[in-house]
Amino acid sequence: MNFAPMSYHYIRYPIEKFLDKVEQSPFNSIDLYCSAPQFNIFNYPLQRLLRLDKEIRIRNLEIMAMTPENCTYPVNFCTQDMLTRESSILYYQRAIDTAEFLGCPSVQISTGFGYFNQSSEEAWKYCLESMHILAAYCERKGVQLLLEELKTTTTNVLITSNDIARMLKEIDSKAVVGMVDMDQMTYANETIDNWFDALGDKLQHIHFNDRGHTVPGDSDFPMREYYEAIKKRGYAGSVSFEISDRRYYNDPDKAIDDIVAWLKNNTNELL
DSSP states (O other), X not given: OEEEEBSGGGTTSOHHHHHHHHHHSSOOEEEEEEOTTTOOTTSOOHHHHHHHHHHHHHTTOEEEEEEEOOSSSSOOSSSSOHHHHHHHHHXXXXXHXXXXXXXXXXXEEEOOOOOXXXXXXXXXXXXXXXXXXXXXXXXXXXXEEEEEOOXXXXXXXOOSHHHHHHHHHHHOOTTEEEEEEHHHHHHTTOOHHHHHHHHGGGEEEEEOOBXXXXXXXXXXXXXXXXXXXXXXXXXXXXXXXXXXXXXXXXOHHHHHHHHHHHHHHHOSTTO
Protein backbone atom coordinates (compact mmCIF):
# COMPACT_ATOMS: atom_id res chain seq x y z
CA MET A 1 0.00 0.00 0.00
CA ASN A 2 1.02 3.60 -0.56
CA PHE A 3 0.75 5.56 2.70
CA ALA A 4 0.65 9.32 3.14
CA PRO A 5 0.07 11.67 6.07
CA MET A 6 -2.48 14.46 5.61
CA SER A 7 -1.62 18.04 6.54
CA TYR A 8 -4.91 18.62 8.42
CA HIS A 9 -3.43 18.66 11.92
CA TYR A 10 -0.74 21.18 10.86
CA ILE A 11 -3.37 23.87 10.33
CA ARG A 12 -1.84 26.06 13.10
CA TYR A 13 1.58 26.07 11.38
CA PRO A 14 3.01 27.07 8.00
CA ILE A 15 2.72 24.33 5.39
CA GLU A 16 6.53 24.15 5.19
CA LYS A 17 6.64 22.63 8.70
CA PHE A 18 4.49 19.74 7.48
CA LEU A 19 6.56 19.28 4.32
CA ASP A 20 9.80 19.28 6.33
CA LYS A 21 8.46 16.60 8.67
CA VAL A 22 7.28 14.35 5.85
CA GLU A 23 10.63 14.73 4.08
CA GLN A 24 12.32 13.44 7.25
CA SER A 25 9.86 10.54 7.59
CA PRO A 26 9.63 7.21 5.70
CA PHE A 27 6.78 8.63 3.59
CA ASN A 28 7.24 10.11 0.12
CA SER A 29 3.64 11.18 -0.53
CA ILE A 30 1.27 13.64 1.09
CA ASP A 31 -2.46 14.22 1.28
CA LEU A 32 -2.80 18.00 0.98
CA TYR A 33 -5.56 19.49 3.12
CA CYS A 34 -6.87 22.65 1.47
CA SER A 35 -7.89 25.32 3.94
CA ALA A 36 -6.90 28.84 4.97
CA PRO A 37 -4.47 30.12 6.06
CA GLN A 38 -2.19 27.54 4.48
CA PHE A 39 -3.91 26.79 1.20
CA ASN A 40 -7.30 28.33 0.51
CA ILE A 41 -7.96 27.29 -3.08
CA PHE A 42 -10.40 30.15 -3.64
CA ASN A 43 -7.97 32.84 -2.53
CA TYR A 44 -4.53 31.65 -3.46
CA PRO A 45 -2.44 33.89 -5.77
CA LEU A 46 -0.63 32.17 -8.62
CA GLN A 47 2.78 33.11 -7.24
CA ARG A 48 1.99 31.32 -3.98
CA LEU A 49 0.74 28.27 -5.86
CA LEU A 50 4.00 28.18 -7.81
CA ARG A 51 5.92 28.48 -4.55
CA LEU A 52 3.96 25.64 -2.98
CA ASP A 53 4.64 23.45 -6.01
CA LYS A 54 8.35 24.22 -5.70
CA GLU A 55 8.41 23.53 -1.94
CA ILE A 56 6.85 20.11 -2.52
CA ARG A 57 9.13 19.18 -5.39
CA ILE A 58 12.44 20.26 -3.80
CA ARG A 59 11.67 17.79 -1.02
CA ASN A 60 11.08 15.02 -3.59
CA LEU A 61 7.52 14.54 -2.40
CA GLU A 62 4.42 13.64 -4.40
CA ILE A 63 0.83 14.61 -3.75
CA MET A 64 -1.25 11.46 -3.36
CA ALA A 65 -4.52 13.36 -2.98
CA MET A 66 -5.97 16.76 -2.23
CA THR A 67 -8.67 17.14 0.43
CA PRO A 68 -10.55 20.43 0.04
CA GLU A 69 -12.31 21.60 3.18
CA ASN A 70 -15.98 20.80 2.73
CA CYS A 71 -17.40 20.17 6.18
CA THR A 72 -16.89 23.61 7.74
CA TYR A 73 -17.20 25.99 4.83
CA PRO A 74 -20.55 26.46 2.98
CA VAL A 75 -19.79 23.71 0.48
CA ASN A 76 -22.83 21.56 -0.28
CA PHE A 77 -23.79 20.37 -3.74
CA CYS A 78 -26.76 18.28 -2.57
CA THR A 79 -28.73 21.12 -1.07
CA GLN A 80 -32.10 22.33 -2.25
CA ASP A 81 -30.61 25.85 -2.29
CA MET A 82 -29.49 26.44 -5.87
CA LEU A 83 -27.06 29.27 -5.09
CA THR A 84 -25.13 27.16 -2.57
CA ARG A 85 -25.17 24.19 -4.94
CA GLU A 86 -23.78 26.20 -7.86
CA SER A 87 -21.07 27.85 -5.75
CA SER A 88 -20.08 24.42 -4.43
CA ILE A 89 -19.64 23.06 -7.96
CA LEU A 90 -17.46 26.08 -8.75
CA TYR A 91 -15.43 25.39 -5.61
CA TYR A 92 -14.70 21.85 -6.74
CA GLN A 93 -13.96 23.02 -10.26
CA ARG A 94 -11.20 25.18 -8.76
CA ALA A 95 -9.98 22.23 -6.70
CA ILE A 96 -9.79 20.05 -9.81
CA ASP A 97 -7.89 22.77 -11.68
CA THR A 98 -5.46 23.11 -8.78
CA ALA A 99 -4.92 19.35 -8.58
CA GLU A 100 -4.15 19.24 -12.29
CA PHE A 101 -1.64 22.09 -11.91
CA LEU A 102 0.12 20.38 -8.97
CA GLY A 103 0.23 16.99 -10.67
CA CYS A 104 -2.11 15.50 -8.09
CA PRO A 105 -4.12 12.53 -9.40
CA SER A 106 -7.06 12.60 -6.98
CA VAL A 107 -9.37 15.00 -5.16
CA GLN A 108 -11.44 13.85 -2.19
CA ILE A 109 -15.10 14.86 -2.35
CA SER A 110 -17.91 14.66 0.21
CA THR A 111 -21.51 15.12 -0.70
CA GLY A 112 -22.97 17.69 1.64
CA PHE A 113 -26.61 17.17 2.66
CA GLY A 114 -30.21 17.89 1.89
CA TYR A 115 -32.52 19.50 4.42
CA PHE A 116 -33.14 16.86 7.07
CA ASN A 117 -36.89 17.53 7.12
CA GLN A 118 -37.18 17.01 3.38
CA SER A 119 -36.83 13.98 1.12
CA SER A 120 -33.36 12.47 1.05
CA GLU A 121 -34.13 11.28 -2.48
CA GLU A 122 -34.40 14.91 -3.54
CA ALA A 123 -30.93 15.54 -2.11
CA TRP A 124 -29.75 12.38 -3.91
CA LYS A 125 -31.03 13.83 -7.19
CA TYR A 126 -29.10 17.06 -6.68
CA CYS A 127 -26.01 15.13 -5.65
CA LEU A 128 -26.17 13.04 -8.81
CA GLU A 129 -26.67 16.11 -11.02
CA SER A 130 -23.68 17.85 -9.43
CA MET A 131 -21.50 14.76 -9.66
CA HIS A 132 -22.31 14.32 -13.36
CA ILE A 133 -21.04 17.86 -13.99
CA LEU A 134 -17.86 17.37 -11.96
CA ALA A 135 -17.22 13.92 -13.42
CA ALA A 136 -17.38 15.30 -16.95
CA TYR A 137 -14.92 18.02 -15.98
CA CYS A 138 -12.56 15.50 -14.36
CA GLU A 139 -12.58 13.35 -17.48
CA ARG A 140 -11.32 16.36 -19.45
CA LYS A 141 -8.71 17.23 -16.82
CA GLY A 142 -7.41 13.74 -16.08
CA VAL A 143 -8.19 14.04 -12.37
CA GLN A 144 -10.03 11.46 -10.27
CA LEU A 145 -12.65 12.15 -7.61
CA LEU A 146 -12.60 10.06 -4.41
CA LEU A 147 -16.20 9.90 -3.21
CA GLU A 148 -16.42 9.58 0.58
CA GLU A 149 -19.22 8.60 2.95
CA LEU A 150 -20.23 10.72 5.94
CA LYS A 151 -22.03 10.12 9.24
CA THR A 152 -25.76 10.44 9.82
CA THR A 153 -25.02 13.50 11.94
CA THR A 154 -23.54 15.18 8.87
CA THR A 155 -25.53 13.98 5.87
CA ASN A 156 -28.68 12.21 4.72
CA VAL A 157 -27.27 11.18 1.35
CA LEU A 158 -24.16 8.95 1.29
CA ILE A 159 -23.69 7.06 4.56
CA THR A 160 -23.04 3.37 3.81
CA SER A 161 -21.02 1.29 1.38
CA ASN A 162 -24.19 0.47 -0.55
CA ASP A 163 -24.97 4.19 -0.85
CA ILE A 164 -21.56 4.86 -2.38
CA ALA A 165 -21.86 1.83 -4.68
CA ARG A 166 -25.28 2.97 -5.91
CA MET A 167 -24.06 6.52 -6.54
CA LEU A 168 -21.00 5.31 -8.43
CA LYS A 169 -23.21 3.12 -10.61
CA GLU A 170 -25.57 6.00 -11.38
CA ILE A 171 -22.70 8.43 -12.10
CA ASP A 172 -21.06 5.81 -14.35
CA SER A 173 -17.80 7.66 -14.89
CA LYS A 174 -14.24 6.36 -14.85
CA ALA A 175 -13.27 9.63 -13.18
CA VAL A 176 -15.20 8.89 -9.95
CA VAL A 177 -14.26 6.08 -7.55
CA GLY A 178 -15.06 5.27 -3.94
CA MET A 179 -13.16 5.56 -0.69
CA VAL A 180 -13.79 4.59 2.91
CA ASP A 181 -13.00 6.30 6.21
CA MET A 182 -12.49 4.00 9.20
CA ASP A 183 -14.24 6.38 11.59
CA GLN A 184 -17.35 6.76 9.47
CA MET A 185 -17.36 3.09 8.51
CA THR A 186 -17.41 2.00 12.15
CA TYR A 187 -20.02 4.61 13.09
CA ALA A 188 -22.30 3.05 10.44
CA ASN A 189 -21.72 -0.45 11.92
CA GLU A 190 -20.01 -1.64 8.75
CA THR A 191 -16.84 -3.63 8.12
CA ILE A 192 -13.93 -3.65 5.69
CA ASP A 193 -15.52 -6.61 3.92
CA ASN A 194 -18.81 -4.72 3.49
CA TRP A 195 -16.92 -2.06 1.56
CA PHE A 196 -14.94 -4.40 -0.67
CA ASP A 197 -18.02 -6.50 -1.34
CA ALA A 198 -20.06 -3.45 -2.34
CA LEU A 199 -17.43 -1.53 -4.34
CA GLY A 200 -14.94 -4.12 -5.57
CA ASP A 201 -12.17 -2.47 -7.57
CA LYS A 202 -14.01 0.85 -7.32
CA LEU A 203 -12.67 1.16 -3.76
CA GLN A 204 -9.46 3.07 -4.40
CA HIS A 205 -8.61 5.14 -1.32
CA ILE A 206 -8.74 4.67 2.46
CA HIS A 207 -8.62 7.07 5.43
CA PHE A 208 -6.87 4.93 8.03
CA ASN A 209 -7.57 6.59 11.37
CA ASP A 210 -8.78 5.61 14.81
CA ARG A 211 -12.03 6.77 16.42
CA GLY A 212 -12.56 10.52 16.15
CA HIS A 213 -9.97 10.82 13.40
CA THR A 214 -7.10 10.10 15.74
CA VAL A 215 -3.74 8.40 15.25
CA PRO A 216 -4.01 4.60 14.95
CA GLY A 217 -3.69 3.21 18.47
CA ASP A 218 -4.79 6.41 20.21
CA SER A 219 -8.40 5.26 20.61
CA ASP A 220 -10.38 2.02 20.78
CA PHE A 221 -10.80 0.82 17.19
CA PRO A 222 -9.20 -2.57 16.37
CA MET A 223 -6.82 -0.91 13.91
CA ARG A 224 -4.57 -3.93 13.45
CA GLU A 225 -7.63 -6.04 12.59
CA TYR A 226 -8.70 -3.36 10.13
CA TYR A 227 -5.26 -3.37 8.55
CA GLU A 228 -5.18 -7.17 8.26
CA ALA A 229 -8.68 -7.21 6.76
CA ILE A 230 -7.59 -4.68 4.13
CA LYS A 231 -4.49 -6.72 3.30
CA LYS A 232 -6.55 -9.91 3.10
CA ARG A 233 -8.64 -8.35 0.36
CA GLY A 234 -5.48 -7.75 -1.66
CA TYR A 235 -5.69 -3.98 -1.51
CA ALA A 236 -2.51 -2.27 -2.72
CA GLY A 237 -3.81 1.25 -3.30
CA SER A 238 -3.51 4.60 -1.56
CA VAL A 239 -4.04 5.16 2.16
CA SER A 240 -3.86 8.47 4.01
CA PHE A 241 -4.07 9.41 7.67
CA GLU A 242 -6.78 12.03 8.23
CA ILE A 243 -5.82 13.17 11.72
CA SER A 244 -8.14 16.03 12.60
CA ASP A 245 -8.68 15.87 16.35
CA ARG A 246 -7.50 19.12 17.96
CA ARG A 247 -5.34 17.25 20.48
CA TYR A 248 -2.69 17.07 17.76
CA TYR A 249 -2.64 20.76 16.83
CA ASN A 250 0.06 21.82 19.31
CA ASP A 251 2.58 19.11 18.40
CA PRO A 252 1.68 17.77 14.95
CA ASP A 253 5.14 16.29 14.39
CA LYS A 254 4.57 13.81 17.22
CA ALA A 255 1.42 12.55 15.49
CA ILE A 256 3.44 11.58 12.43
CA ASP A 257 6.08 9.95 14.64
CA ASP A 258 3.31 7.95 16.34
CA ILE A 259 1.85 6.89 12.97
CA VAL A 260 5.27 5.64 11.89
CA ALA A 261 5.69 3.78 15.20
CA TRP A 262 2.28 2.14 14.82
CA LEU A 263 3.06 0.99 11.29
CA LYS A 264 6.45 -0.42 12.36
CA ASN A 265 4.91 -2.23 15.34
CA ASN A 266 1.89 -3.65 13.54
CA THR A 267 2.80 -4.06 9.86
CA ASN A 268 5.69 -4.75 7.50
CA GLU A 269 4.91 -1.72 5.35
CA LEU A 270 7.97 0.35 6.29
CA LEU A 271 10.67 -2.34 6.05
